[in-house]
Amino acid sequence: MTIHRPISLIGAAPSACAHRPDARCENCKVRAFSICAALKPDELAELEEIAHPVSFAAKDSVFAEGDAVSNVYNVTAGTIRLYQLFRDGRRQVIGFSFPGDFLGVQLEAEHGFCADAIGEVSACRFSRADFSALLARKPHLMKALHERTARDMRLMQDQVVALGRRSAEERVGWFLTQLRQRAARCGNGDGERVDIPMSRQDIADYLGLTIETVSRTFSGLARDKAVRIEQGGVRVLNEASLGNLAAV
């Protein structure tokens, strides 16, 4: 089992992000499937009013477990890894945040997990107070948030099922299927090709396996012609066999 050490916190430097409504702008595409879709144009403007664009370099920490929740983030580009670290170095990845996802929205006093950037990440930062105040003014934003939380809950439930009752091969099949669905929802990906932005170690820590088992399982799926392993991702060759692995 790989031993992990806590990574030091590095402040996020504001990035150059114009943040004007524009169909070609990455942020605006993100909006279509983010919580912002629940907002009317004038409310969106209000949200932008309190948004601070930030960016993180690869491996930067966004926040650590136990930190006071002072900000809420909306990811606009890149992938964030959410995890909990044991004193002895064991690590469990709780989930990944992709563009459109919110972070820290539970508005608890302290963060219950660590979050750091896998590769370059752009996000919008809201101060907790601003966001909370906006939420109080906009009941249907609150409702949208609740629905989003319900979706996250469902995802975590699936993870519990995977970790509790699935074999290594089934877990990897489920993981790939999940990644694919997420990419499809975001509109990118041609369907067969699945980008995998995270390392084998991250996948292992997400699926409750070791890196060796994950690697062997990928190799096995490739040997069985279920997928072809490519640079930074995978190409699905046999939809059905992957689907069978992922099904409950």
Next chain:
Amino acid sequence: MTIHRPISLIGAAPSACAHRPDARCENCKVRAFSICAALKPDELAELEEIAHPVSFAAKDSVFAEGDAVSNVYNVTAGTIRLYQLFRDGRRQVIGFSFPGDFLGVQLEAEHGFCADAIGEVSACRFSRADFSALLARKPHLMKALHERTARDMRLMQDQVVALGRRSAEERVGWFLTQLRQRAARCGNGDGERVDIPMSRQDIADYLGLTIETVSRTFSGLARDKAVRIEQGGVRVLNEASLGNLAAV
């Protein structure tokens, strides 16, 4: 691995539940730590207005995965088991609902898991429409619900960590600690004694283990004088060693 079969749905028969404010009434004790604590007296009356008391016999199904969410429940007595069933009979218990807990509050179209009674259960039932309407009228009820959901999320996160990165012994230690905290929050239990309303099989399916492993682990903890196994529960003999198992 034990094979489970779906249980048939049995309608809930209304029970005799006076449901009047009264300090000795079980329902009223429950209110203190339920979402109802967020309500002013007149609002509570409004909630009672739309509440239908129901009860379930042991092993009754409350709802099954895929059922339309037509009702929301607030447990007032007993324990409910939440789980997902695989086609091949594997079962993963997602969680347990104790007095004060809400069920179906995510207001999704369909239930994402099965729920059935362990032993006798009493609950308040709200129609989805009524509850939803009340929620729309009372923003701070919505907020309370959101906080409740955040707590449930945190619980599920802990389960992910347990299933992904803990040994059998650690999982059982975590489980007992969790049961104890829940009982303490409800005000019952003398601290040392922990009631365990669910079967070994339920615990196994919750912790992603087999019933044999759970049983052996309990025996091991008893052999090490960490707990004494009693009828329908356990007595904690060595707080520290249990705590160590449960710690991250």
Next chain:
DNA sequence: CGGTTACTTGAGATACGTCAAAACGAGTGG
């Protein structure tokens, strides 16, 4: 008191973990 269900215990099998080394890819510098 007999039947049924839940729990415990033992012996052997296996999926996954551990340890070690090789292969690969991305930089970096000569």
Next chain:
DNA sequence: CCACTCGTTTTGACGTATCTCAAGTAACCG
């Protein structure tokens, strides 16, 4: 363009925690 380093991924051989199968014991219930 090649040699070298460093981190990631893959592969192999072996160990072990947990599962499986099977039998025994205890608790429950009519």
